[in-house]
Amino acid sequence: MAGRIQNHTDLQVYQKAFAAAMKIYELSKGFPKEEVYSLTDQIRRSSRSVCANLAEVWRKRRCEAAFIGELSDAEAETAETQVWLSFAVECKYLRREDAADLYKAYNEVIKTIVGMTTHTDTWAIAKK
Secondary structure (H helix, E strand, O other), X not given: OHHHXXXXXXXXXXHHHHHHHHHHHHHHOOOOHHHXXXXXXXXXXXXXXHHHXXXXXXXXXXXXXXXXXXXXXXXXXXXXXXXXXXXXXXXXXXXXXXXXXXXXXXXXXXXXXXXXXXXXXXXXXXXX
């Protein structure tokens, strides 16, 4: 599985998270001005952080502890993004349908991250 992947951008989980972050960026352009330094900033930051953490995950697979630590960070940022999505819906800044699609995408990201955490032997670089 990991042998065919040359870069973090080849990871399907990264691609899914990146697409979701870009959708959040576009949708959050319509959030009210008073949310610029709170909800808008937070949801953009956490959604982008998922991608950044996945890039770090890919580069830290030589050390299992660091690999798992970055996976944990990516999972936490994913869950944080889901919380901000819930706030955006409840504040009526985001349509429930748009949020549901994003929430589903992030659930798939979390599922993959948990799978990577559970099966580090598939992803880690073997020590010589």
